[in-house]
Amino acid sequence: xxxxxxxxxxxxxxxxxxxxxxxxxxxxxxxxxxxxxxxxxxxxxxxxxxxxxxxxxxxxxxxxxxxxxxxxxxxxxxxxxxxxxxxxxxxxxxxxxxxxxxxxxxxxxxxxxxxxxxxxxxxxxxxxxxxxxxxxxxxxxxxxxxxxxxxxxxxxxxxxxxxxxxxxxxxxxxxxxxxxxxxxxxxxxx
Numbered sequence: 341x342x343x344x345x346x347x348x349x350x351x352x353x354x355x356x357x358x359x360x361x362x363x364x365x366x367x368x369x370x371x372x373x374x375x376x377x378x379x380x381x382x383x384x385x386x387x388x389x390x391x392x393x394x395x396x397x398x399x400x401x402x403x404x405x406x407x408x409x410x411x412x413x414x415x416x417x418x419x420x421x422x423x424x425x426x427x428x429x430x431x432x433x434x435x436x437x438x439x440x441x442x443x444x445x446x447x448x449x450x451x452x453x454x455x456x457x458x459x460x461x462x463x464x465x466x467x468x469x470x471x472x473x474x475x476x477x478x479x480x481x482x483x484x485x486x487x488x489x490x491x492x493x494x495x496x497x498x499x500x501x502x503x504x505x506x507x508x509x510x511x512x513x514x515x516x517x518x519x520x521x522x523x524x525x526x527x528x529x530x
Contacts, residue, residue, distance in 0.1 A: 349373035379433025387434035416509035
């Protein structure tokens, strides 16, 4: 395998729930760096803020999993795909609070993004305004984005098939945590 382009890369997402396209995104970032820092956004409700570019991102229906659960899912999926714990770190990343990035991720790293909607374009502009080095992994129209965690959550709630859309270890953990009942309760409350 050729030497990675970057020493350290930062990649981020809510991963609510982590699915196969998330894994492809994470692995695309890892292929470009020696060490990948995975920032889990919306780590807790106090660090989650509404944004007009995508107001649904802050709702409880869009954030059913805790930071710890997503930490376990990301670790499971990356290890399932052959990465060792020495090759990546998983940290919180309060994406709506740029002043706090310095406390969670290395600002001298390259920040990986995929662009497909207003929200992702806004993040790119934000990163550039902070003088962060960025690398676009993919720039596609929204209809070509691929899997959606929203769709998977809806499939879980409505009893449709979803096992094939997530890594095996992720499926096992979500079943263990009885995600179906949790999501049904959240959807009923909203």
